[in-house]
Amino acid sequence: MCGIFCALSLSPARCVWSKAVREHLKRRGPDLSREVTVEGANSCYRCLFSAHVLHMRGLLTPQPVQDDAGNVLLWNGEIFGGLPVTPEENDTAVVSRRLSSCVGPSEILAVLSALRGPWGFVYYQKAGDYLWFGRDFLGRRSLLWAFDAEVGALTLTSVAACESGPAASFWQEVPAVGVYRIDLKAVAEAGRVTFEVYPWARGGRDLVSGYGPAALESTPGGCTAAMNRSGLVLASPVRPLNTSIPKLSDEEEIHPNSHPRxxxxxxxxxxxxxxxxxxxxxxxxxxxxxxxxxxLPFKARDDSPPSNxxxxxxxxxxxxxxxxxxxxxxxxxxxxxxxxxxxxxxxxxxxxxxPIESARKPGKHKNKPADxxxxxxxxxxxxxxxxxxxxxxxxxxxxxxxxxxxxxxxxxxxxxxxxxxxxxxxxxxxxxxxxxxxxxxxxxxxxxxxxxxxxxxxxxxxxxxxxxxxxxxxxxxxxxxxxxxxxxxxxxxxxxxxxxxxxxxxxxxxxxxxxxxxxxxxxxxxxxxxxxxxxxxxxxxxxxxxxxxxxxxxxxxxxxxxxxxxxxxxxxxxxxxxxxxxxxxxxxxxxxxxxxxxxxxxxxxxxxxxxxxxx
Missing domain, CATH: 3.40.50.620 (HUPs)
Structure with a gap:
């Protein structure tokens, strides 16, 4: 598990982020912290990636993970199935390798669809200048977003900070309705942030009318969202709910008011x-x-049996x-x-x-035990x-x-x-x-x-x-x-x-x-x-x-x-x-x-x- 943070800036100004947020993230990931910054051509955008790692399995893997091609992964999750992960491997490294081999959106969606377990992620895809992010189907890992229109900065983070005044309602939870992609070049040229949504396929329901509103409307102020034009979706990891209705039964029932035994x-x-x-x-x-x-955490420094x-x-x-x-x-x-x-x-x-003796009302109090x-x-x-x-x-x-x-x-x-x-x-x-x-x-x-x-x-x-x-x-x-x-x-x-x-x-x-x-x-x-x-x-x-x-x-x-x-x-x-x-x-x-x-x-x-x- 990790505390992950990404700040996308559309202006030349450096990202300045809250000390309180940084401290919250460090408590989530006390074992290792690191930052990576990437810039677009002619500094048309800047992304700051920061991660704070809680070591849970395999070898301790620093995050953000940056591969030889320049892709950057922030991963807050656990793989319990879907992709092979040996006991000696770290799942962050496994996900990074799989995503690095992807070319188009359909391949990235195939990797994410295969995962079983909780996850929240941010992924910078160097080829094409794309920023992907989202949460698993059930939303078991936190991911928040906020957009500061004054400086043109989008922030994604595992945890934020509650502030008084106008900033009190600044943060929102990223809806667990799919994954999002930002075309960084297009956003930099337009000067405003638009999300391309790749929703979960949920039991055959119409995606636009059934789940589209949550993905398209629950965006930070100053941002817009649109369904991806190719119609691609993530495969649901769970089957839809059985909605069958039972026939009338003549079976003997326990009386509803009886004491359970x-x-x-x-x-x-x-x-x-x-x-x-x-x-x-x-x-x-x-x-x-x-x-x-x-x-469970890999015991790299101690080969002895676990302590009693x-x-x-x-x-x-x-x-x-x-x-x-x-x-x-x-x-x-x-x-x-x-x-x-x-x-x-x-x-x-x-x-x-x-109560003070004179203030008591007759018949309105019961004997209480000593303090x-x-x-x-x-x-x-x-x-x-x-x-x-x-x-x-x-x-x-x-x-x-x-x-x-x-x-x-x-x-x-x-x-x-x-x-x-x-x-x-x-x-x-x-x-x-x-x-x-x-x-x-x-x-x-x-x-x-x-x-x-x-x-x-x-x-x-x-x-x-x-x-x-x-x-x-x-x-x-x-x-x-x-x-x-x-x-x-x-x-x-x-x-x-x-x-x-x-x-x-x-x-x-x-x-x-x-x-x-x-x-x-x-x-x-x-x-x-x-x-x-x-x-x-x-x-x-x-x-x-x-x-x-x-x-x-x-x-x-x-x-x-x-x-x-x-x-x-x-x-x-x-x-x-x-x-x-x-x-x-x-x-x-x-x-x-x-x-x-x-x-x-x-x-x-x-x-x-x-x-x-x-x-």
Whole structure:
């Protein structure tokens, strides 16, 4: 993974870029930094390329990569399939070689279409003076753009900085609708930037009317976009969603209001049809996890076996269904002598201030416990951090220990006080979340940032707790399960109102908007710690497999909460040997960690969050 930056200038002036942006990029890529500048004939344009590398596989490869022909590549991604990459190779070098051999646009599109894994890239093609850039089909890597009309400069970057005043809305996320090409000679002559769009082919839908608007209209102010004249497209890496509607069924149903039990899943597993589907999902999801936990940093300086102390892989861990399944599958593919870090974040429970005696209203208050407030420095005063995700996390830890008692499961209790939250939001998180700006972005962004940092307390050998910071560079996250398997409460609402047809429409919308709602933000937030976010539920093979299934095989929302939503994944959890975690209802991270309650504000998730504004 890398922090990448490109500034295209149409004027002779040198590019001057923010020190804050440079620092954010360096934290993403702490292992190596480098810059390359190229100029057009007669200095009609200038491109500054800057990269900051997080070394993840093969030999450490400096970026930007400039080949003998003068082509320049900025690559922020991982290849998990599609192109052959040996364990000793670096995927940046592999992509550079393949792109260097390309002549026309169709050849470049063929290379990008073949890739499996998350990526964001910028590529300067010397022959023809073209600048290519874009994000993968699901938008799993961040890429932002901005255009300064006054100086004629276009900037592309993994992460920006939130600034007050007119520049506050300067940045936008590059839409994950395809890749873009700039004809640098034509742009220099015209004095304005036009993007040529090469969209993803998505399930046979009409590209111009269905996906064209996002590519053509969501451009920085002062820039224009047009579909490529040749009609070329990128081949979709996933198959379209199965939109079939089930026939009426006379099968016996569990009462929607009944309490979910593990035995309910056992009964459903007894069905041969369900059993086969569970086996198939287990296999494809297991392979997706394997790719992500075995593509780990190359140990060039140490040939000895990995240390029993430091983990290479961590999980954002609540003890809920999604993270428990990932933990159980990671356990299959990581040697038993290597630990796995379970990152569990909790925000300090706020105790209401005691009202002044004379101001109390009879019958309007309840007896409150003595002050249990803690600054988080002493892990023994953990009552203030006994949030729902901490409780389910500890229960999940017990299940994992039962599955594999030989492994060291480092359950990391990450305790965040109100004061630290406000400080780190102001210093770091507001810049990483930007340009997103809602209350939900604030809550999720802050929770994920503290969790991914991995600094807290873990079990000590004497039975107590010790300060602990996760050493893992790879962070697995369960995002994508709810969006594909009808895990949110809004899916149940839509199903109740509009049946399977409405639910299918909702799922189509969920996967389509996940790049702009979640993935760019989460990549920026996790990457700030010099760690790489990996999303097994969004592996192309997993998405294709789930898209191929009829909706009623993935979820049955006539069944009670804790069983019907994500039903297929719950059955998979039972197949893996998990217990009560398989029937835990969905609980959003902002509520499970209690960050949504910390600052006691009555807000809607979609409201603009004033706490993200810089002074």
């Amino acid at each position: 593990v035995t309910d899943l056992e009964q459903l597993l007894a069905s041969k049809e369900n059993d086969a589907e569970v086996s198939r999902l287990t296999d494809v999801l297991s392979e997706a996890v394997r790719r992500r936990v075995q593509s 102390e430091g983990a290479a892989v961590a999980l954002l861990f609540s003890g809920g269904l999604d993270s428990m399944v990932l933990a159980a599958l990671a356990d299959r593919h990581i040697p038993a002598h290597q630990p796995i870090d379970l990152l569990n974040v909790a925000f300090e429970l706020q105790v209401p201030k005691k 249990c407030k803690s600054d988080g420095a002493d892990p023994q005063t953990s009552g203030a951090f006994d949030v729902p995700d901490r409780i389910t996390g500890k229960a999940g830890l017990g299940e994992l220990r039962d599955l594999n008692p030989e492994r060291r499961w480092n359950f990391v209790e990450i305790n965040v006080t109100k004061e630290e939250l406000q400080e780190m939001r102001r210093e770091r998180v507001c810049h990483l979340v930007h340009p997103l700006d809602t209350v939900l972005d604030d809550s999720i962004g802050c929770a994920v940032w503290f969790a991914a940092r991995g600094t807290g307390f873990a079990a000590a050998e004497d039975g107590g707790q010790r300060p602990f910071t996760s050493s893992a560079k790879v962070v697995l996250t369960g995002i994508g399960a709810d969006e594909q398997l009808a895990g949110y409460s809004r899916h149940r609402v839509r199903f109740t109102a509009s049946g399977h047809e409405g639910l299918i429409q909702e799922l189509q919308m969920e996967l389509g908007r996940i790049p702009s709602r979640n993935l760019g933000r989460d990549d920026r937030v996790i990457g700030d710690h010099g760690k790489e976010a990996r999303f097994p539920y969004l592996d192309e093979d997993v998405v294709s497999h789930l898209n191929a299934l009829p909706v009623w095989e993935k979820a049955d929302l006539s069944l009670p909460r804790g069983v019907g939503e994500k039903l297929l994944l719950r059955l998979t959890a039972r197949r893996l040997g998990l217990g009560q975690s398989a029937v835990l209802p969905k609980r959003a991270m902002q509520f499970g960690s209690r960050i949504a309650k910390m600052e006691a504000r009555r807000e809607k998730a979609s409201d603009k969050c004033t706490r993200l504004l810089t002074e």
